Each structure stands twice: as C-alpha cells, then as structure tokens.
Amino acid sequence: MAKDDLASFVAGLPKAELHVHHVGSASPRIVAELAARHEGRSPVPADPALLAEYFTFTDFAHFIEVYLSVVDLIRDAEDVRTLTYGVAQDLAAQQVRYAELTVTPYSSVNRGIPAEAFCEAIEDARIAAEKELGLVLRWCFDIPGEAGLASAEQTLRIALDRRPDGLISFGLGGPEIGVPRPQFKPYFDQARAAGLRSVPHAGETTGAQTVWDAIRELGAERIGHGIHAAQDPELLAYLGEHGIPLEVCPTSNLRTRAVADLAEHPLAAIVAAGVPVSINSDDPPMFGTTLNNEYLVAARLLDLDAAGVAELARQGVRHSFASDQVKSTLLAEIDAYTATA
Numbered sequence: 498m499a500k501d502d503l504a505s506f507v508a509g510l511p512k513a514e515l516h517v518h519h520v521g522s523a524s525p526r527i528v529a530e531l532a533a534r535h536e537g538r539s540p541v542p543a544d545p546a547l548l549a550e551y552f553t554f555t556d557f558a559h560f561i562e563v564y565l566s567v568v569d570l571i572r573d574a575e576d577v578r579t580l581t582y583g584v585a586q587d588l589a590a591q592q593v594r595y596a597e598l599t600v601t602p603y604s605s606v607n608r609g610i611p612a613e614a615f616c617e618a619i620e621d622a623r624i625a626a627e628k629e630l631g632l633v634l635r636w637c638f639d640i641p642g643e644a645g646l647a648s649a650e651q652t653l654r655i656a657l658d659r660r661p662d663g664l665i666s667f668g669l670g671g672p673e674i675g676v677p678r679p680q681f682k683p684y685f686d687q688a689r690a691a692g693l694r695s696v697p698h699a700g701e702t703t704g705a706q707t708v709w710d711a712i713r714e715l716g717a718e719r720i721g722h723g724i725h726a727a728q729d730p731e732l733l734a735y736l737g738e739h740g741i742p743l744e745v746c747p748t749s750n751l752r753t754r755a756v757a758d759l760a761e762h763p764l765a766a767i768v769a770a771g772v773p774v775s776i777n778s779d780d781p782p783m784f785g786t787t788l789n790n791e792y793l794v795a796a797r798l799l800d801l802d803a804a805g806v807a808e809l810a811r812q813g814v815r816h817s818f819a820s821d822q823v824k825s826t827l828l829a830e831i832d833a834y835t836a837t838a
C-alpha cells in the first residue's frame with residue numbers, strides 16, 4: 498500500500514485513544530482565544546500562528562513550564578466545558594470512538610474553579626460528546642507530580658468525594674526526576690480500593706527503576722510512556738508475562754526530548770520483546786501531531802502495513818478500561834472496516 502493510501506486507511510480506521518491529556522489537547526484556536534482574554538498577563542501568544550514556536554521545547558522541564566502556562570489560561574467552568582467538548586470533536590473527527598482523557602482537577606481547583614463545577618463541566622461535555630459525536634469518553638484523574646503530596650491528597654479527595662460517572666482511573670503525571678513514585682503509594686492504594694484503575698506515568702524521562710516502582714508500589718495496570726523499560730530485559734519480560742501495556746506516544750518523546758531521534762525510539766524493541774503497547778498522542782497540538790499521525794509514525798517504526806496498523810488499533814481497544822460491550826462493538830467495527838477498506 499502506498500504511503501498516501503496508508504494515511505487514508507488510518508484516517509478512516511475506528512480507534513481508541515488511551516493516553517491523551519486534557520489541556521494538552523486544546524486546539525491552537527482555543528489556546529489562542531483563551532490567551533487573547535489574558536493578553537499582557539500571560540506568556541502564551543494570542544496568535545495561533547505563533548503557537549508552533551511557543552510549543553518548541555528545549556527539554557522536558559521546559560515542556561512542563563509551557564504546559565502549565567496554558568493550564569493557567571483556564572479560569573472558569575465554562576472554559577473547561579468549551580475545552581473538553583472541543584477535544585472530543587477533534588478526537589471524533591479522527592474516528593476515535595473511545596478515549597480515556599487524562600484530566601488534572603487539582604490544577605483547575607487550585608486556580609479557583611470549585612471541584613463540583615469542574616466535574617460538572619467535564620461531565621456535561623462527556624455526555625454531549627457521546628450523544629452528539631458517538632465518542633465514549635472516560636476520565637483518568639492524575640496527580641501533577643511536581644505539586645507534591647498535597648496535590649495527591651486533593652486529587653484523591655476530588656476523585657472519591659465527587660466521583661463523576663466518567664471517572665475510571667487514577668494517574669500520576671509531570672516530571673519524574675525528583676518525584677519518586679513510591680511516595681504516592683497511599684493515594685493509589687485508596688484510589689484502587691475504591692475501584693479506580695492505576696495508570697501512572699513512569700519511564701518517560703527516567704529509567705526502568707521508575708517503571709518497577711510504578712508496578713510494585715502503585716499497582717500500575719498500564720504504564721504511561723514506559724519507554725525506558727527497554728533498558729531492562731527483566732522488566733520487558735515482566736511486562737510481557739503480566740500483560741502490563743505501555744502507552745507509547747512517539748512524537749511526544751521526540752518533542753520533549755525524552756528520545757534524541759525517532760531512529761532511536763525503542764518502540765520496535767519493546768514490541769519485539771513481547772510487551773503489549775497502545776499508540777497514543779499525549780498532547781497532540783503541543784507536539785504538532787495527531788493520533789492518526791502517531792499511527793503512521795508507529796507504522797514506520799514497526800514496518801507495518803494496513804493489517805498491522807489495524808492490529809495496533811485492536812490492541813488499543815483491548816488494553817482500554819472500556820466495558821466489554823464497548824470493546825466488542827469497537828472491535829467489530831475495526832473488523833468491518835478492514836474487510837472493506
């Protein structure tokens with residue numbers, strides 16, 4: 498299949514997205530609009546044409562600094578509602594039928610949006626997205642690691658006290674350097690005891706030990722990124738044996754400089770070692786990518802044809818926390834699409 502044909506195959510392929518951040522998915526139009534409201538008080542450019550340069554990151558710490566400057570533009574529940582529905586539209590336009598969106602309620606509540614209003618806004622958008630766009634949305638509430646244990650406590654409280662219907666998992670994002678995973682164990686224990694699934698980031702910017710910590714201390718059922726597991730054959734074997742998938746976001750790794758070059762990306766080694774993976778977009782407009790483009794990047798890294806790409810999409814569905822019914826409907830849709838495409 499020619500390159501353009503594979504791109505159109507991917508564009509029409511029904512998909513699940515398991516690793517994508519809420520604010521990090523805001524379209525350039527929405528970011529610029531929000532920035533215009535805060536002009537003079539925010540470093541974020543109000544001109545969408547200037548955003549690509551603003552979203553050029555010197556390293557991971559710089560990425561987090563820029564990320565938080567965009568978070569800072571979101572000041573009320575209406576902003577949250579608009580942002581969330583806009584993200585849903587962008588996903589649905591790529592034939593994403595099911596998405597687990599990583600949401601950081603602490604950041605918004607800390608900026609003055611009450612937890613109740615925040616949860617109501619995301620839930621309104623979730624319900625509208627399912628009804629109007631045919632997209633099933635679920636939430637992962639993540640702890641912003643750089644904000645420490647107080648943010649862990651507050652994220653847990655919002656998750657357990659508010660418990661929005663779409664909430665299914667508990668996560669941990671932000672920097673890994675200087676933010677050891679084990680300190681978050683009590684919060685993950687409580688979240689898991691309440692039925693939330695455990696999906697911390699680990700092994701994005703630090704090594705295999707962080708992934709071990711995420712598994713042993715936080716009960717990780719999937720790992721956000723986890724690419725540095727490739728350094729440790731024992732860990733790769735463990736992930737394969739226990740069926741713990743990695744949520745891989747290749748362009749993100751390049752743009753945050755977690756890997757120096759796509760040619761050095763360990764995706765192929767991880768797959769060859771028998772580790773389950775899903776392909777995801779992380780913060781697509783910030784990284785100048787889309788989920789569809791990440792499938793094409795993965796196809797290049799793994800040397801896949803259309804059938805191989807369809808199998809990646811099936812893996813995304815299988816590794817999701819969707820209900821059995823959503824999974825089987827989506828798998829059947831992928832089969833029907835591949836049979837006719």
Ligand SMILES: O=c1[nH]cnc2c1ncn2[C@@H]1O[C@H](CO)[C@@H](O)[C@H]1O
Pocket residue numbers: 518521561564599600601604639640641642643670671672698701749779780
């Ligand atoms: O690639 C990523 N790795 C870690 N955290 C990320 C990434 N993309 C977005 N966030 C977000 O960064 C914020 C600060 O901790 C959190 O809101 C987290 O969800």
